[in-house]
Amino acid sequence: MFDRSEIRGSLFLSALSAKTPAEPKCGSSIVCPADRFALDITSGAPDAVGPKICFEGKTIMSHVLNNVGPGLNTVVINGETGVVEKFGYLNTQSGNILAYFQEIKPGMIVLVASFDDVTPKLTDEVREVLVGMGSTLIKSVKARDSWVFAGRAGMGYKSLYEKLAVNDEKTNIYEGWPEFVEVGGCFPKAFGRN
DSSP states (O other), X not given: OOOHHHHHHHHHHHHHHHSOOOOOOTTOSSOOOTTEEEEEEEOOBTTXXXXXXXXXXXXXXXXXXXXXXXXXXXXXXXXXXXXXXXXXXXXXXXXXXXXXXXXXXXTOEEEEEXXXXXXXXXXXXXXXXXXXXXXXXXXXXXXXXXXXXXXXXXXXXXXXXXXXXOOOTTTOSBTTBXXXXXXXXEEESSTTOO
């Protein structure tokens, strides 16, 4: 005959052993805590190998998926639920990329990876919108630079998830192009945290 506390203890131990341990996502070496999303963003290099954007263990955009293109490759995510709202590439040779960024609602997470030269339509207004999402390097992006960024619309403070490789013929590792850049980690779910 079993004591009730033994049964409850057995059920508790069974439930614990039934749970599988959390695995790192998006190539990270650590498991992100429950209040953060895993991400990894890699720029294109140079104009032939496309960028890659991974969020919460799923590759959303990549050269292999054949859904990247020249310009700014972007993924917009609901900052509360982690649901991908939209993704695609903004051709910076043509089109209105300012309107695209201005339509992103406050609180939405924005992941961006450059591919090819992103500067032709990267106006001061577009740069200011990205600054409002937490970018500190967008004002420095020049022709053929490699740039990646994760921020939040309406953020109002510096994002820790941003990198830039400057196009410099003395340091370029590809003919006329800098190396690719990558940023990853555990992005906060809560608005107002970094």
